Amino acid sequence: MKQNPFSFYDFLGYMLPGAVLLYIITFVFGVDDIVAKLSLEDASSSTANQLLSFIPAVIFSYLLGHVLAIGSSALIEAFTNYSNGYPSEFLFGVKPKAYLSSDTISGQFGRVVLWLLILPISVFKLVLKDILKIKMFNQAKALPQPLREATHNKCTAVLSQHIDVDTSNMKLEKGIDGDYLRLLYHFIFENSERHSAKLQNYVALYGLTRNVSFAFIVLFWWSVYSYFFTSQFSVGKIHIVSFATLAYVFYIGFVKFYRRYSLEAVMAASVFSKKDG
Template identity: 35%
Template sequence: MEKNPFSLFDFLGYFIPGAFFMFLCFFLQQQGGILYYLKVKNIQEFNDNVSIIYATFFVIFSYILGHILSFLSTLTIENFTVWMFGFPSKNLLKFEKEKKYFVEKDNCCLTILSYILRLLLFLFLLPISFFSITIGKLFDLNRSVYTKSLDDIYIKLIKSRVYHIFKKMGKKGEVSLEKFDFHKLLIYYSYNTNISHQPKLMNYVALYGFLRVCCLIFNILSLYFLVLIFIDSEEKTISDCIICLVSSILAYITYLGYLKFYRRYSQENLMILLLEDKKQ
């Protein structure tokens, strides 16, 4: 087994987002907020206060905080994406029809609970959800970045290959790919049968994981300043509005980046199936 305690994902997915979030929290505690550290003398003062103990604590806590943020981004950003647009693997193979964010469950109580949960998530991710249903639909970004399918010839070949893989693994009868989350099994299969593609797949995982966490951080930052706009003094309202708008735009841009690499990762896994198995 290859010993690699720290990978690219540890830095992009955990340490860097955790450190970035810690810096934002530290900056926001100052009287001038983020704008406080745009002055050179304030940056120099911050550098003079850094010690080895502080730096060690910063590195360790950033890594831990990055894990927490990554988990929270999975619960929020990833679930929102699946509920709003579906799984990228199913979109690529034209299994997903037009998604409805609010769906009815078998039980009335479950339906109400689902509606409440999805509404709260929609409001929590307001910068992302708002831009997705406005700019995303107006400029067709949702389809071009995430929900666009493969060409029919590739879809036919990949479906045939998927059925062959399930049959080879002992599954009798045809599998309903529309209802079954087949991509989880195909990730493991393609990863272990095509060793040469593993680095490329892991790079996609690191990139979309990094962008997902950054998206959550910018989303939290925009909500923070949105609250300040309503409760803060009039002197800072203009600057708060500007930072809120910029962070909201950055949240949506990083979200589009997450969608892009999440889709590419799924597409790579599906296209690998068309290659000959390395282990025969």
């Protein structure tokens, strides 16, 4: 598979989330100094120069998207894996461990801190998914029972026969370890043209939703601080509620596409044959 230097993920996963955060900071919080400094002040009135004046803002959005990606991976993806388990596990019906089940006190403390850092997501999840059990908010769904054994057997066969992985200890009750799912992903990406495009799309979409969700977490805490401790920004309760809600909505989207990416890799491995390549 050949890829362009600037990929679909670069646009959806980095540039777009960075642009969303930059736009809201500028036009909702009124911090227009950022855009002013990123603009080329001496640009002439010609159309070409006006277009070129946006280049610094575009580059800054892209770099800001990378920062969001680091934060969202460390916080939102970690929270998802702690609370739901890895997609390669819950797809096969593996029940997640309790959120605070860590081997060390420091690990438990870290999970409490994580829960508080992404408070809008953790509270909405607790109420809507865990307590009220509303199905539409449960995107961490298992495969239907008849499919689990068939797909698991096929995946372990691909790992054993084509990647030389010892699969003797892999049991359906444990699902597929996340590291082995990465092997399946790269194997399918390199050997099945038909599935590689869909895998790329799902990776880009879960990167987009995860990073935008984290952007709204940042905006939520900014709005909370502004509302209670400073009058510099015109922030009200509507901003706090809106950012909290949007953070959870995009989190649900992330879990959905995180699952679909894993499901696509599993299904592609299940139907793989040598002629696919």
